[in-house]
Amino acid sequence: MAPGTKIDYAERIPNNVSLAENRRLLRALEEWQPRFLHWWTDMGPEGYQAKEAYLRTAISVDSKGWAHFDHVKMPEYRWGIFLAEPEAGRQIPFGAHKGQPAWQEVPGEYRGVLRRLIVTQGDTEPASVEQQRHLGRTCPSLYDLRNLFQVNVEEGRHLWAMAYLLHAHFGRDGREEAEALLQRRSGDPDKPRILGAFNERTPDWLSFYMFTYFTDRDGKYQLCALAESGFDPLSRTCRFMLTEEAHHMFVGETGIGRIVQRTCELMREHKTDDVRRHGGIDLPTLQKYLNFHYSVSLDLFGSEISTNAANFYTAGLKGRFEETKKPDDHLLKEASYPITLHDGDRIVTREEPALTTLNERLRDDYIADCQRGVDRWNAIIKKHGIDVELRLPHRGFRRAIGVFADVRVSPEGRIVSQAEWDARKDEWLPTEQDAAFVQSLMKPVIERGMFANWIAPPARGIDGKPLDFEYVRLD
Ligand SMILES: [Fe+2]
Ligand SMILES: [Fe+2]
Numbered sequence: 404m405a406p407g408t409k410i411d412y413a414e415r416i417p418n419n420v421s422l423a424e425n426r427r428l429l430r431a432l433e434e435w436q437p438r439f440l441h442w443w444t445d446m447g448p449e450g451y452q453a454k455e456a457y458l459r460t461a462i463s464v465d466s467k468g469w470a471h472f473d474h475v476k477m478p479e480y481r482w483g484i485f486l487a488e489p490e491a492g493r494q495i496p497f498g499a500h501k502g503q504p505a506w507q508e509v510p511g512e513y514r515g516v517l518r519r520l521i522v523t524q525g526d527t528e529p530a531s532v533e534q535q536r537h538l539g540r541t542c543p544s545l546y547d548l549r550n551l552f553q554v555n556v557e558e559g560r561h562l563w564a565m566a567y568l569l570h571a572h573f574g575r576d577g578r579e580e581a582e583a584l585l586q587r588r589s590g591d592p593d594k595p596r597i598l599g600a601f602n603e604r605t606p607d608w609l610s611f612y613m614f615t616y617f618t619d620r621d622g623k624y625q626l627c628a629l630a631e632s633g634f635d636p637l638s639r640t641c642r643f644m645l646t647e648e649a650h651h652m653f654v655g656e657t658g659i660g661r662i663v664q665r666t667c668e669l670m671r672e673h674k675t676d677d678v679r680r681h682g683g684i685d686l687p688t689l690q691k692y693l694n695f696h697y698s699v700s701l702d703l704f705g706s707e708i709s710t711n712a713a714n715f716y717t718a719g720l721k722g723r724f725e726e727t728k729k730p731d732d733h734l735l736k737e738a739s740y741p742i743t744l745h746d747g748d749r750i751v752t753r754e755e756p757a758l759t760t761l762n763e764r765l766r767d768d769y770i771a772d773c774q775r776g777v778d779r780w781n782a783i784i785k786k787h788g789i790d791v792e793l794r795l796p797h798r799g800f801r802r803a804i805g806v807f808a809d810v811r812v813s814p815e816g817r818i819v820s821q822a823e824w825d826a827r828k829d830e831w832l833p834t835e836q837d838a839a840f841v842q843s844l845m846k847p848v849i850e851r852g853m854f855a856n857w858i859a860p861p862a863r864g865i866d867g868k869p870l871d872f873e874y875v876r877l878d
Contacts, residue, residue, distance in 0.1 A: 693795070
């Protein structure tokens with residue numbers, strides 16, 4: 404491990420950025436810390452603040468640093484500031500400044516946009532904690548409850564990560580923005596979170612797994628693009644956040660996989676597709692939830708054609724997914740990229756300049772990644788000898804942002820009339836009755852080693868512990 408990367412837990416704010424040597428910054432963050440805790444106790448997991456959960460804490464930022472597990476009360480979690488190790492001699496990998504040394508300080512000309520990028524990312528972190536705060540009440544097992552809390556404390560730490568950048572690099576406006584991150588509230592009409600998906604409700608555990616699979620995965624792709632940034636502190640912050648994000652998507656993928664598993668078991672056992680009568684979630688309902696969460700998450704990538712995206716790239720602030728692995732010129736001035744859009748009532752593909760279509764390219768990487776999990780769920784269905792497949796709906800389905808926002812597109816990718824949409828949308832999206840049914844299954848299961856009837860137990864426990872381990876201490 405390189406020197407200086409060890410996380411100092413002796414400090415009030417654990418960090419690997421030598422915070423103690425920067426008194427001004429330390430003081431500012433020590434003022435922010437109690438306000439963060441106040442937000443956490445107010446808006447974090449409801450009803451469990453005094454309980455001990457078996458949580459992991461980073462002990463260092465290298466790949467082996469993820470090993471410390473212990474029972475802790477969430478308000479005592481060691482949130483802090485952890486940046487991935489610096490890369491010696493790192494250069495800006497793309498855009499107009501390509502080849503120059505990576506910036507250690509904010510370049511003056513990009514101050515405003517860079518701050519906006521950080522605030523937009525930062526805002527999603529506390530938002531998801533707020534969206535998920537009531538779920539503890541209806542957990543399907545202690546194992547799942549613990550996973551929820553792990554996701555929540557790590558989103559809290561991601562908030563720390565962004566607040567640190569704002570405090571350390573953006574002076575007074577940075578401090579104000581860090582404060583505002585604690586003031587907005589998911590779903591609040593007066594002070595909503597910035598992005599649409601983060602104002603939706605996460606009312607049940609099916610939604611939670613869909614959210615962690617699809618929406619946290621948007622987070623992964625945004626972080627991957629920001630990890631390429633020429634602004635080195637942002638790059639290093641995002642690189643470490645990505646190691647935490649992987650667990651969130653694991654929770655989503657295995658959560659949905661376990662529901663699919665259980666649904667198939669019930670279908671076989673009772674020789675019926677209608678597993679609702681047997682307390683399971685039927686495959687058509689799973690498909691509708693998938694359609695909803697996927698389409699909401701696609702919108703997070705923004706418009707297919709975006710001069711903002713082009714500007715972020717040319718400025719060297721936000722790259723492509725795996726930018727440095729791509730064999731092109733990393734300037735993209737001459738290149739083009741195919742995008743999907745509609746021409747009247749036909750859906751067509753058209754070459755557009757590569758720079759203005761960067762959102763769509765990132766969305767394409769995301770879609771391919773989403774498909775991998777769907778394939779694994781379908782393998783579970785197939786293994787049970789059931790002839791049904793879950794599908795990602797067409798990218799134009801139920802979009803509120805971009806070229807498809809003004810048309811209605813069916814899940815198969817056909818432009819349909821408003822009348823057809825109205826007549827069929829209940830086949831495609833969760834209805835109130837579907838939501839009420841799913842809600843009716845949400846009864847807490849808190850006996851050790853027990854799991855709700857609608858979800859199969861996981862293949863293995865956390866940190867090598869058995870399934871009946873006391874993942875959360877409820878007494
Ligand atoms: Fe996050
Ligand atoms: Fe996440």
